[in-house]
Amino acid sequence: MWEFTQTSVHWIDIVLIVSYLAGITVFGFYYKSHIKTAKDYFLANRSLPWWVIGLSIIGTNIGSNDYIGAAGNAYSIGIAQANFEWIGAIPAMILSALVFIPFFWRAGVYSIPEYLGLRYNNAVRFIAACVMSVFAVVIVGVFLWATAIMLQTYLGWPIWFSILVTATVVGFYTISGGLGAVAITDTVQTFIMFFTAIIVAFIGIEKIGGFDVFIKTLQNNYPDHLHSFLPANHPVFPWPGVILGLGIVLSPAYWCANQAILQRTFAAKSEWDGKASMMFAACLKTFVPFLIVMPGLLALTLAGKSITHQDQALPWVIKHILPAGISGLMFVAFIAALQSSIDSTMNSTSVIIVRDIINVAKKTKLTDGAQLRLGKLFTFIILIVGIAFAPITAYFQGIYVYVQYALSLFQGPIFALMLFGILDKRITPSAGLFSMISGLAVAAVLGWLQFNMLYIAFLSFVYSAIALYIVSLFTKRKPEAELKNVVYSNVVEID
Amino acid sequence: MTEILYSLPLWYAKVTAMLIFLGMLIVAWLLPYNFVVQGAPDKKRWRDLRLWATLLTIVQLFIYYIF
Incomplete structure (x- = not known):
């Protein structure tokens, strides 16, 4: 933990990694001179084009858990893991682009809690902001630790040094350049991730003996790995849970109400750019399984079931398949995935703390x-x-899973508030506050009863939606004038 | 309830997923044209985001048909 250790990394790989870290710092620092106002810092002065935001959204979305966890799951359960990128993302991204983003953009908000404040009241805004901030700070720690572990394993750097290097590089361009620097560096990082994934897939399939051999091996030896859905009694990913919990609640809650994801769409140079950016991200998302599921399937066809733990699938691919230079590039893609998640979380959380x-x-x-x-x-x-x-995460096995689990308790109620708040002007501020607090309590009870995370999200969403309508019957509506640009019917009338 | 759920064949999942995609596409086409292209710098055909949604849906239906 405290000492530098000798590793057998090729000098080409080390040059690649150090060049990347230096390059991304200089690249981000260039944006320092652009920051004059809070709008420059938090929203890049609303100047970002759709393609930059789209790439930045994907960069923010893909973290270390995707690389390690998704490759491991693909090794274990096969292509069903891709549901997180397909049914678990794309319908929600279309909904976000065409129904949610226009309202956020027209309302001129900086954050999701700010929108909730406009639609409901400041109490809802404050509670949502506090919950989101606490989760975000914990997640930054988890991401920093994950990066440090990789640097230690691969380069032999001690943990403390790895955390400091990562934090310094990310902190430098995020603090000095704001959202503009974050979005541009995310774009570069996403390019690196896709470029590396294509090379890894090409080398891996070549090693197997061609694409036909790859598919035939899977069909003959692991036919279950080519099914997009798993049985209803599967302990982790039952298909009704994937459809109802992930597809209908967790995914829209993430793509329509996650501050780190949506903040860059608020920074679009026009409303159309904001909407198109999410559509472009959805197009890219179609190919994301190629990045993160493919290595797991390559490990399965080449190593069989000899890998003892599924999370070792990707490290196995790096160690046994990739030549010097390419393994360094793969490692750079790892670091890029982590950094693009850390910088976005830091920037979006500072907005919430300051403004909300x-x-x-x-x-x-x-x-x-x-x-x-x-x-x-x-x-x-x-x-x-x-x-x-960051070091505390070492003492809690799988803390990231717990963080995600806790976050899922909150996402059902908050998505109900967002969806019905936008679609129906009859929903009242008091109903919003009651549904959010009681919905969170219902989710906590379901968690205590040990329901599957996917079912908790769905049931707490249904409860909150019903509570919104029942309480709205007995409480006072918000004046029509205050709902301008905030509720669907009012926006359409304006046009 | 659980027994009924467990007895459903896997193709139910595929069909449900496809219906969600088609449902989202219907929502997209129900939105007024002016609402969808609001803020676009010109009136070129590709600015209509409902066409993007259609292309995405076709690709996804194809993927779920294969797997």
Whole structure:
């Protein structure tokens, strides 16, 4: 943990990794001169084109858990893992692009809690902001630890040094360049990920003996690995849970209400660019299984069932298939996946803390200059707390799974508030507050009763939706004038 | 309830997934044209995002048909 150790990494790989870390820092630092106002820092002065945002969305979405976990799951259960990228993403991304993003963009909000404040009230905004911020800070710590583990395993760097290098590089361009730097570096990182995936797939299939041999091996030896859905009694991914929990609730909650994902669409240079960016990301998402599922299937066809733990599938591919230079590139893609998730989480959380917690709690509103200063300060504080929290994750096995589980408790109720709040102006602010708090309690009870995570998301969403309508019958609606650009019927009337 | 769920064949899952994609496509085409292209810099055909949604849906239906 504290010492540098000798590893057998080729010098070409080390040059690639160090060049990437230096290059991405310089690239991000270039954006420092663009930051003059809080709008520059948080929303890149609303200047980003659709293709940059689309690539940035995918970069933010793909984290280390996708690379290691998805490749491992593909090794274990096969192509059913791709449901997280297909039925578990694309319908929700279409919904987000065509129904949600237009409202966020027209309302001119900086964050999801800010939209909830406009649609419901500041109490809903404040609670949502607090919950999102706590999860985000923990996730930064988990991501930093995951990066450090990789650097230690691959380069022999001690954990403390690896965390410091990662935090310094990401912190440098995120704090100095704001969302503009984050989006541009994410774009570069996504290019690296796709480019590397194509090379890895090409080399792997070549090693097997061609694409026909690859498919025939899977068909003959592992036919179950070519089914897109698993039986209803599967302990982890039962198909009704995948359809109802993932497809109908968790996925829309993520793609329509996740701050780190959506913040860059708020920064689009036009409403159309915001919508098109999510559509473009959905097109890219179709091919994401090629990045993260393919290595698992390559390991299965080449190593058979000899790999003892499924999470070793991807490291096995790197070690046994990839030549020097390419394995370094694969490692750079890893680091890129992690960094693009860390920088987006830091930037989006600082927006929420400054505008939705401090600004709401204070009696006098913050000036633009104060928001800019606090934005940079809190990005730094989030990074420091993340660094402090990173080693703690080592003492909790699978803490990331627990974080995701806890987050899923919150996503059903919040998505119900977003969806019905946008579609129906009869929903009242009091109903929103009641449904969010009681929906969270219902989800916690279902968790205590040990329901599958996917079913908890679906049932808490259904409960919150029913509660919204029942409480709205007895409470006061928001005045029509205050719902301008916030509710569907009003927007269509304007056009 | 659980027994009924467990007895359903796997093709139910495929059909349900395909119906979700088709449902989303119907939602997209129900939206007014002006609402979908609002903010576009010109009136070129490819700015209509409902066409993007259609292409995406066709690709996804093909994928779920194969696997």
